[in-house]
Amino acid sequence: MSYGSALLLGAFIGAERQYRQRTAGLRTNALVALGAAAFVDLGQRLAGDAEAVRVIAYVVSGIGFLGAGVIMKEGMNVRGLNTAATLWCSAAVGACAGTDMVAEAATLTLFVVAGNTLLRPVVNAINRIPLSGSGVEASYWVTIISDPQKAPALRDLLVDHLELMRYPVADIELIERSEDQVEIRALLISTGAVAADLDAIVTHLSKVHDVAHATWEVQTHV
Structure with missing residues (x-):
């Protein structure tokens, strides 16, 4: 149950990234969530909750290497930061699912998708504001x-x-x-x-x- 939830929720997050043609799309986010769920579930089954907490810490640090792979620097511009952050959140969704906290994983998924979609018009509106002021x-x-x-x-x-x-x-x-x-x-x-x-x-x-x-x-x- 936890593996299926992680895969579906990760795919739901990745679908939005795939639609926008980002580097890490549907399959990547789904596999990140599934892998995080598998590692956390394995640690919990073998050594209990304490070991699961340690595995979660390793997942959090390990996913940073995967996220670094989607960040690209072009001149003075840096691309892929949002996609890397989304991968990080997909791992969190998988970790929740791996500990059978499916409701929390689903709620987090909704927040991640909302952050990538509903906040986009706000970002565009802020970017259109002319720069002014002595502090900038x-x-x-x-x-x-x-x-x-x-x-x-x-x-x-x-x-x-x-x-x-x-x-x-x-x-x-x-x-x-x-x-x-x-x-x-x-x-x-x-x-x-x-x-x-x-x-x-x-x-x-x-x-x-x-x-x-x-x-x-x-x-x-x-």
Whole structure:
């Protein structure tokens, strides 16, 4: 009963991740919950509740290695943290099921799915709030990817466009991504850029000039 509950509840959590095309989807979360339930149940059957508590502690620490596998760093952005946290919660669901606390496991599952779905609009709304205030500083980066032969001209073009919009460049760097792609990254002096201005710049570069990809990002410093 506990194994079946762990598998179904883990699959329910993983279905939401699978729908959003995340790295750890339905099968991964289901197996994490099932494995946690199996280890906790085995410890409890062999040595009682005290050993089950020790096994739970090992599950909590061990799942961190699996979670680290889905975290990826791309430039200044880190992806996969939420998926890693979901795996951690799936292990908690499995641990509850492994000790025959099925009701608690089901309740926790509902909270995990609610956190991944109901809180998403709140996160998006917060991200759209303009940064302001003396306690927050931000670094703005504008990045374009182009052919290596056109990189010098596009670098000057990027600087000209940014300065035309009154965003002076503090630093600019060229990074070789492959033999046929170069990444040009410009750091702005401004710590309070307007998102619409930067959107207009990258859209213009993508549509009008021969740029493979153009984007911008912000890094906050409290």
